Amino acid sequence: MSASANKPAGTRAIRPNAPYFWLFGIAVVVTVALFMFPAYVIQPFKFQSARALSAALTIRTFAPVGTALALALAALLAFLLWSRTRKLGRGFVIAGMLLAGGATVMARMNYFEWMFHPLPSPGFEAAATSKLADSEMVLTVSYSGQARAYPIREMAYHHILNDVVGGVPVAVTY
Numbered sequence: 001m002s003a004s005a006n007k008p009a010g011t012r013a014i015r016p017n018a019p020y021f022w023l024f025g026i027a028v029v030v031t032v033a034l035f036m037f038p039a040y041v042i043q044p045f046k047f048q049s050a051r052a053l054s055a056a057l058t059i060r061t062f063a064p065v066g067t068a069l070a071l072a073l074a075a076l077l078a079f080l081l082w083s084r085t086r087k088l089g090r091g092f093v094i095a096g097m098l099l100a101g102g103a104t105v106m107a108r109m110n111y112f113e114w115m116f117h118p119l120p121s122p123g124f125e126a127a128a129t130s131k132l133a134d135s136e137m138v139l140t141v142s143y144s145g146q147a148r149a150y151p152i153r154e155m156a157y158h159h160i161l162n163d164v165v166g167g168v169p170v171a172v173t174y
Contacts, residue, residue: 027074028096035103063107
């Protein structure tokens with residue numbers, strides 16, 4: 001009598017590779033989450049609570065080490081799974097390694113620079129010709145008879161602007 005004949009109806013045998021696949025999937029998800037969580041929380045024009053921002057910045061600090069460790073675990077599990085799986089399983093391993101590898105690389109880049117890119121050459125208009133609404137909030141700088149106004153909606157996206165006001169270089173930010 002075979003071992004499968006002794007099993008109750010409706011039960012399936014657990015494949016010996018299943019725990020490795022689960023661990024592999026968890027390692028890949030952890031790697032991607034360490035990269036994506038800060039990128040998701042810290043976005044332009046999106047509310048960030050103090051708690052979420054603090055968590056995102058803490059995760060961002062430890063993401064390079066965390067993603068490297070999770071990628072190493074995923075690579076070890078991929079090595080163990082490779083010879084034990086067929087095409088579908090190998091496709092899962094390849095896709096997971098690509099995701100984990102990409103997240104590991106991205107965790108080491110300053111992707112916030114892409115989201116909050118500086119203005120290459122800001123343009124200015126006279127107040128009389130400006131199309132700003134009266135209710136529009138602006139940051140202002142006045143020095144040596146020169147004045148500038150910087151719309152908050154633009155500064156919220158770029159966060160910093162280098163300018164010269166009254167012959168003095170200034171870095172406008174908030």
